[in-house]
Amino acid sequence: MDLKIYKDKQEVAEQFSSYFADKQKDKDAFYVALSGGSTPKIVFDVLVEKFSDKVDWSKVHFYWGDERCVSPTDDESNYKMTVEHLFSKIKVPKENINRILGEKSPEGEALRYANLLEMDLDRVEEVPQFDLVILGMGDDGHTASIFPHEIELWDSEDHCVVATHPDSGQKRVSINGKVINTAKEVAFLVTGASKAEKVKAVVEKTEGSEAYPASLVNPALGNLLWFLDEAAAARLNQN
Ligand code: 6PG
16 A cells, blocks of 8 residues: 655645556556546646646546436536546547446446446456546545445445445445456545544554445555545544
């Protein structure tokens, strides 16, 4: 595990963008699973403003680790957020953008997306392998859209699962733990004081942390990187 602590969200975004540009260079094709939520917004803004000319966007193949089952024009949509902060500002071939069609039948879409990943990506023991999976972590310790109350989805045999948000009941399609842990690189981008307690639990594997899906992220074949700001890292032992 490679854990770095930065001053604030902006510096996390800058450091991650530099890492992203470095990882993508020299690759004929770079397969990345994006996360949703709010953190990616500043990351995409920085990628565009400061690193766009350092990335060959024609070689980046975009997928999502999870998506809300809403219209692509809905403010809840991770795809919409990514268009607003990234795709509307860079030139990337349409065929490189593989959104989750969440507004259709969640179960049918989970199956379709799993088949798409299995077809598009290299596979390790039949599990699609991303070059990079970007993850956030919720205040409750969820990651992608695997929530504590449905933690059994992590070990689903299906590479994409249908999840339900614990509060809103919103349906989501998410990649499962096997796909996450098969990635060559997994990068957690976690910022803000509200995450500090779960960051400590997950990073230091404190008692009971196994109840949090984020604690199950352990890429057997690759690297796990944490990009934290000081607020999210405030409870860690070295702090
Ligand atoms: C989503 C995300 C989710 C997110 C965390 C953290 O679709 O909401 O994939 O897992 O990464 O909830 O979100 P923030 O970046 O807003 O803290």
